[in-house]
Amino acid sequence: MTKIVLPYGKGTLNAEIPDERISAVMVSEMHHYVPEKSQVELVKEALENPIGTPKLREMAKGKNKVTIIASDHTRPVPSKIIMPLMLEEIRTGNPEAEITILISTGCHRGTTKDELVSKFGPEIVENENIYVHDCDDESMLTDIGILPSGGRMILNKIALEADLLVSEGFIEPHFFAGYSGGRKSVLPGVASRKTVMYNHNATFIDSDRARTGIIEGNPIHKDMLYAARAARLDFICNVVINSDKEVIYAVAGDADLAHIDGRNFLNSKCKVDAVPSDIVITTNGGYPLDQNIYQAVKCMTAAEATMNPGGVMIIGAKSNDGHGGEQFYKTFKEEKDVEKMMNEFLATPSEDTIPDQWQSQIFARILKNYKVIYISEAEDQIVRDLHMTPAHSIEEALEKAEEMIGNKEAKIAVIPDGVSVIVL
Incomplete structure (x- = not known):
């Protein structure tokens, strides 16, 4: 079994995963x-x-x-x-x-x-x-x-x-x-x-x-x-x-x-090679970077860089402050069609860009291509409003990911700190 320890708030998320299911553990040497x-x-x-x-x-x-x-x-x-x-x-x-x-x-x-x-x-x-x-x-x-x-x-x-x-x-x-x-x-x-x-x-x-x-x-x-x-x-x-x-x-x-x-x-x-996987587990580096969902979009881009098409990313971010941006939250709560949302972003003239539009656009890009399971202390309904599936442990998240993919043996990549690595 491979023991993984992930930064989460001021503490950690811990789990054990069978060795044969681990495709890669991507860590930065910098720290x-x-x-x-x-x-x-x-x-x-x-x-x-x-x-x-x-x-x-x-x-x-x-x-x-x-x-x-x-x-x-x-x-x-x-x-x-x-x-x-x-x-x-x-x-x-x-x-x-x-x-x-x-x-x-x-x-x-x-x-x-x-x-x-x-x-x-x-x-x-x-x-x-x-x-x-x-x-x-x-x-x-x-x-x-x-x-x-x-x-x-x-x-x-x-x-x-x-x-x-x-x-x-x-x-x-x-x-x-x-x-x-x-x-x-x-x-x-x-x-x-x-x-x-x-x-x-x-x-x-x-x-x-x-x-x-x-x-x-x-x-x-x-x-x-x-x-x-x-x-x-x-x-x-x-x-x-x-x-x-x-x-x-x-x-x-x-x-x-x-x-x-x-x-x-x-x-x-910091640079690590992408190892395309069906499930990718990552975090936003723990406190103070994981206090809200808005900031956690950053670590999702690390997972995105090493995901197989249609894969599931599992994000661990404590998010004790909730969504982190009213406009950001409202954008996703009020529009359930991510494709339509993305088209509206792309149709926005450059001179009409609004604050935080880029964060919403990157998040929409991720949601359009992958399913996201979110481990946090944010309210489950807020997580659902943001088009994600709530979870409260790595074990629970993995069970849900396996159901989504339909494969209990799917390969898993782990990026303990998604904001500290460059995945290329």
Whole structure:
């Protein structure tokens, strides 16, 4: 028997499955990787050896207005480590530089002062000039042209008016942009709502290149990189982190070239080969990522990448906060025909994209092709309203999956943490 232990909330889901039924257990090596240097040493080393650019201190010489784009409260970037080192680099090159830290909220709510203190520490919050981006504040936005896709490229003035624009961030698998980090600091980070909505349009989301771990031919990435170049994002410092949110790898330099290096490291630890299976069991990585059903769509894309046609995916996500989005929930509760729903998404003009449409579209794509059994603490009726079958243990879910497939010997692939792997 193969014993499987899956993250679930702050605890685990456990089960034993006959060895002969297991087709694959797909795990990331990243969380077990132990670097030889400390977090600070890794970031310092990256800043001392930038890829494709001079050192940041050299780039800062003669640059009076410097803007550092920083992630917001929704991203676990270890800014307490990265930001002081970037500030030191800039001031070594130009002690008189006027530095602004621009918080890249994208279309999220504004980051509070308490959240800024938690992110940077009190010293930086008290002593540095920090501006929180607002995607709807037209007085702080400038239209600088057209993206390759045809959408308007409207970005924050503070970024555009900088003599030197740099960013911090982290690189992880992303379920439609391929990877987070790098160019995403600009789009969606400091873009207008109109620009973000256009970039996340139904046609792009429908592309088979808009998937986890895919950059080549990814239309969403293409627009993002173009916007970063147009904004003159000259330098990035990005890190890869483990499950404890600790830096295990760092890159610095050109917004594209340094990002490629970080992606290559991530691939070496997270990439796994697809093993098409009739049943795939996965999770959204436990707390804090599995608090609602909306967020759990992300791990479903990992299962999707290794499923046989017509298969069943079993998702374990505690979802103690319920569905996670009223519009998301309403969309599926009120429309039982997923095919019709998908056609409506695809018929939506790019400029009419609405918030969270992409999440609903990806979920609809999954429901259209596979049956989903959902293990959670959400109300069973909510799970059913979202076109899924509720369950409360792996054993119960497997019984239901076998009935759906009509095969008690169906092969099972297990992805313990569906948001930490790249299945290709």
